[in-house]
Amino acid sequence: MNHGRVVVTEHIDPAGLEILKRETELLYLPDVPGRTLADTIVTAAGIGVRLARVTSDLMATAPNLKVIAKHGVGYDNIDVAAATARGIVVVHTPKANSVSVAEHILSLMLCLANRVCKADRDLKAGRFQKREDYTGVELNGKTLGVVGLGRIGSETARICSAGFGMSVVAYDPFVPSETFERTGHHRADSLVQLLDMADFVVLCVPFKSGTAGMIGAHELSLMKSGSFLVNTARGGLVDEAALYESLVQGHLAGAAIDAFVDEPPPVEHPLLSLPNFIATPHVAGQTTEAMRRMATDMAEEILRVLRGERPLYSVNPEVNK
Numbered sequence: 001m002n003h004g005r006v007v008v009t010e011h012i013d014p015a016g017l018e019i020l021k022r023e024t025e026l027l028y029l030p031d032v033p034g035r036t037l038a039d040t041i042v043t044a045a046g047i048g049v050r051l052a053r054v055t056s057d058l059m060a061t062a063p064n065l066k067v068i069a070k071h072g073v074g075y076d077n078i079d080v081a082a083a084t085a086r087g088i089v090v091v092h093t094p095k096a097n098s099v100s101v102a103e104h105i106l107s108l109m110l111c112l113a114n115r116v117c118k119a120d121r122d123l124k125a126g127r128f129q130k131r132e133d134y135t136g137v138e139l140n141g142k143t144l145g146v147v148g149l150g151r152i153g154s155e156t157a158r159i160c161s162a163g164f165g166m167s168v169v170a171y172d173p174f175v176p177s178e179t180f181e182r183t184g185h186h187r188a189d190s191l192v193q194l195l196d197m198a199d200f201v202v203l204c205v206p207f208k209s210g211t212a213g214m215i216g217a218h219e220l221s222l223m224k225s226g227s228f229l230v231n232t233a234r235g236g237l238v239d240e241a242a243l244y245e246s247l248v249q250g251h252l253a254g255a256a257i258d259a260f261v262d263e264p265p266p267v268e269h270p271l272l273s274l275p276n277f278i279a280t281p282h283v284a285g286q287t288t289e290a291m292r293r294m295a296t297d298m299a300e301e302i303l304r305v306l307r308g309e310r311p312l313y314s315v316n317p318e319v320n321k
Contacts, residue, residue, distance in 0.1 A: 003306035004045030004064065009037050009052040012071055016048075016295025023303055041065070046302045049077065056082035067091065067305035069298045070315075072285065073098075073152075074234055076207045080315055090315040091301040094151060096293035097285030102155035104284035105202055105232055108256035109160075111278055112228045113137050118275050137253075139164040145198025146170040147191065147214075148233070149179065153204035157185055169197050195222040200230065207234035217242035225251055232258040232284040244270045247277055258284045 006024040008017070020026045024046070029035050037052055038061070046067040047054065054068055056079050068078055070092040083090045111117050114136035122128045144160045146153045149172040160166040161184075170180070171188040180187045188194035191214065195201060201223060205211045215229070216239040223229070229252060231238050240261060246252045256278035257271070264281045271277050285294070297313070304311045310320050 003303070005040075005043050006046040006048065006302055006306075007037060007040050007044045008048040010050040010071070012048070012050070012298070013292040013295035015292050016299040019296060019299035020048075020302065024306070046306055048298050048302060051077060054078045054083075059083060059086055059088065067302055067311075069302045071294050071298045072096075074206055075315055076234065078315075084316040084319055087319055089305045089311060089319050091298075091305065091311045091313050092315055093294045093297040093301070094313055096297050097287075097290035098151035098155050100287040100290035101152045101232055101284040102159060103287075104258065104280070105152075105156050105230055106159055108230050108232070108258070108278055108280070109139065109200055109202075109228065112230070112254040112256055112276075113139055117278050121275075139166055139200075141165060141167075142199040143167045143169060143197055145188070145194045145201040146172075146185075147194065147201065147203050148172055148205035149175045149185075150204060152232075153202070154183075156202060156204065157183070161185075166200075169194055191219065192222055195219060196224070198227060199224060200228045203229075203231040203233045203237050205233055205237065207236050212236050213239060215239065215243075217245070220246040220252065223252060226253045228253055229255040231256075235259045235261040235263060240269075240271060244274070247271075247274050252276075254278070256280075258282055 001023060003024050005027060006020055007027045009029050011030050017026060017028060027040055038058060041047060041058060041062040043064060044062055045064050048069040048071055050071045059065060059082055065088050067089045068083055070078060073092060073094050075092050078090055080090050115134045119134045144166045146157050146168060149170045157168045157170060161168050168185040169188050170185050171191050171194040214237055220242055243255055247255060254276040258280045259282050272279055301311045301313060314320055
């Protein structure tokens with residue numbers, strides 16, 4: 001049965017495309033260079049996006065639209081309120097990339113702690129002089145501070161605790177006490193308390209009004225001297241100018257960011273000039289396994305909605321009642 005046109009805006013794993021082709025008229029925009037979502041959405045019953053923005057005005061041009069699917073976890077590029085008002089279901093793929101992002105966080109932590117990137121750059125540029133310049137620290141015995149104990153935060157905490165012998169303190173007011181009792185993680189009563197305790201702070205929260213700018217100059221000053229900050233969640237959680245000052249002044253030993261306010265960041269971005277800063281271009285979930293899971297989960301969610309079934313990962317479940 002054909003459930004109408006589905007438009008997929010950006011590259012996804014072919015496995016997801018094959019699922020959609022079985023029951024829809026698929027328009028895959030990477031196959032038709034020059035076409036945009038605005039050009040093709042008029043007759044669409046469903047759309048799948050990665051970073052493309054889906055605004056209220058765009059939805060208004062698509063009277064047949066039933067579902068908007070996000071290839072990934074964060075959905076701040078979709079106007080969920082507008083979709084809900086129009087009765088459009090918004091879904092995402094929250095379980096698909098948690099392992100990949102957690103492993104990326106660990107790779108950044110290890111590179112910061114062991115000064116891997118600086119050693120690599122200096123050796124290749126002929127700047128290496130003495131090994132003492134690259135003395136690092138061990139993760140073992142350190143305290144990991146996880147802000148946001150969802151799937152990614154929980155997986156990161158599990159790996160660090162079980163694999164590296166780290167103590168874990170987490171701040172997440174929405175997680176029940178039973179979770180902390182079961183895992184043995186220490187519950188921070190506030191962000192301030194976590195910042196004061198942690199040697200490594202990792203941000204695993206969505207970008208929304210309550211989290212925007214949550215790490216600014218004041219919060220950075222509360223972090224332990226010589227500690228590290230890692231953000232693979234969303235740009236806008238961290239005040240990038242304040243982070244630059246903290247790194248230059250030596251209060252933080254290092255920081256790593258996978259998600260910037262402007263992506264990709266311009267090459268002249270001040271943070272990119274610092275030897276104690278690591279940047280990756282929003283690729284924390286970009287593994288072969290995660291890309292396939294995100295593509296297939298997204299495709300299956302689109303089909304569930306178009307078939308009249310209840311999706312598994314709805315962002316606005318009130319539409320599905």
